[in-house]
Amino acid sequence: MKTFKNSFLRSLKSGRRLIGLIFFFGYYGWISRSFWSGGSGSGKSNPFSELVPPNVPTDLLHSIAFGAFGVFSFLSFASIGSQLTLMFRSPDVDVLFPTPVPAKHLLIFKLIRDSLLTAVVPVILIFVFGSRSGATLMQNWQSGSTNPGAIYGAHRLSFLAWVLQSFFWTSIGYAVSLYLSRGTVQSDRWAKIWNRFTLVIGLLLLGYIVAKVYVQGPGSLAKAFRDPVLATILFPGYCSSQFVLAPITGAWNLAIPCLAFLIVGAGVALKVAFNNADWLYEVTAMNVQVMDQRRQAAKNQDMVSIAAQRAQSGKFKIRQGWIQRLEFKGKMALVWKELIIFSRSTQSMFVVFTVLFVGVGYLSTVIPAVSRSGRSTPVEIFQPMMFGFLAFVVCSAVATTGFIQMLKLGDVQKPLPFTPGQIVFFEVFAKTIPILASIVLGSLVSIAFRPSMWSSGLASILGAGSFAFLVCSLYCVLFLLFPEYEDPTQRGFRGIVMLLGITVFSLPSVFVVFLMYGVLKLPILAAVAPAALVNLGLAMIAASIGGKLYGSFNASD
């Protein structure tokens, strides 16, 4: 109780925590209101009402309910094993653990808190169904239903099911964590088996859904959520959906055992967790420091530190790729080093962004624009613009990690036989290369799909590539101006200045494109090429400012 009281009082002293607290109580207050009243704003007409179908088939309702609960079930299942290590912080271990508070009491407190927090996750879905248009949707369902009032019953039960399911998964998570995180040889083996098991289940599930959709067509996606195999694998999600839809389907004989399964399952897991509560302090104390460091690194967006911590705990495999075998001389060694570090820290992010570039590249070939003559042609400017935007997003992620390293490692970099300006230029250049690779890949995909758009693809490479170089240079300057990467105030300020800086520095190239493409009606490539030169020029200016700043930068300050 004291911990709860202290947490509450602490929340009142910090703006950020206070907002969290208001959100938390607001959310659950709203849920309670919805549960007892049957939805907010019902009966009021709104502009969306005409878009809502009057009678939704029960099959679709099944798919929606099982889809939502099934995804929640799978995500909860995948995160099992890590709950306990995320539960406490260093001050808890140093201050709270030496007090005579029994471990079981702490476990109950954290379990209730985590269950409620986990239930906040589906907030977006609940907002959809709780909004005015959601209420109208339900009203329309109800009007077309043979069982008026059943929809509101399902609506009420959905809140209860969310909370119940989150309690179910949190209890199981704690019980399993107390076995997997002990740090013994046997528990490490269990953890390894568990992780592989989770991965295999995830891949099988994904493969099964893709295969089913591929064989039966996209229309089968809705049916997939009612598939008996999926219902078996994601049984807790299936139970929740049956329970929620019981007022509509009337299948209470199935809903009651499903509800019992969730309650009994949570109860058994809770009992197992309580029986192992003695391990709570030891498991937490062993992991808390690493987790605190990882949290801090994540806050700083320092992917290198996160990877280094994984390496220290033996969870990092080194792959010798073609980059490692390359050999450079002089300044290009900085690029080589950066690419290796990138491949070990930010590669997964890179894969995601490359997929985005490829997706946008493909999309740009199919989005049509109708010309005055009525002819439908793809929008040439769409791809370079979207690629520029994506390049900005990717640079933010790549450059943050990379420049934190540059600040940290001044003692090894500055004595290298290069001037500060050269070091900064090659650091910026190295960070642009992976982004450029993604841009080229995305452009090639668009050209492959529609070869007639080659000029748009080439313009994307020039425009977005030079823009990426400009953004990385600006990031470098900003990191050198505000080098306190662990200071949240500087971090926030740097973000604001970056947005302002990128707006100011991108204006000249945007103006060139507007003038040449929009006003003078020149081909896209002819319009983007000079804009790319402007970007490169500005990037060089920014890099030389960065070089000057780096020369007088003292990492020890």
Next chain:
Amino acid sequence: MLQVNGLVKDYKKFRAVNGLSFEIRPGEIIGLLGPNGAGKTTALRCISGILKPTEGQILINGIDLARDQSKAKAGLAFVPEMPSLYELLTVDEHLRFIAMCFDTMDVYRQFGDGLLERYHLSDKKGELVATLSKGMRQKLSVACAMVHKANVLLFDEPLIGVDPAGVHEIKTDLQQAKERGCSVLISTHLLDTAEKLCDRVLILAKGNKLFEGTIPELKTSLNMEGADLEKVFLRLTEGETSSTP
């Protein structure tokens, strides 16, 4: 060889190094001594190009560091007190990276494996720097300094945190560097090491040079012949301790 003329370094209003001048001839090891906050690390960081001097001139092999940084630093190796290494490079990659930067891959190919063996890092060759202990990182830092053909070597407390075998190897390497004609500057708190290893000592306090010369010369200047170096050092730096900026 290394020549420092009137080196001044200010941190805002605080003067960390005040008009320091000295010279290290080829084949000479100089010990940089002084109490905490004397300005030893700042002086070394200025000479290695990490910090920009407020005033003064630094000549490395006759090349002015301020005029031609690339050429001047090509002949210099620096080992910082806290090993500064790329966590996500392997031990071998780190060594290669330094060799590539200094364009001395031939030295790496010829002596790289031997260096790692001497510093007991052979079995860690393919492991990430992140997994190394502090002592191992220090050894790797020294190995990186040895993998290029630098003839001016700067060491900031190189023996702190290193095991006895490692200390022995570092001392042996320093002696060999001296025999090869390198100029070596070592900042250290270990007075017995300075006494055994260094040809001359340079004593700093509050950024000022208090003494430069051999240890017998130091003892004679204070009329303390026969006294151990610790007592001599304490007498010289009495009342000169200062807080680090």
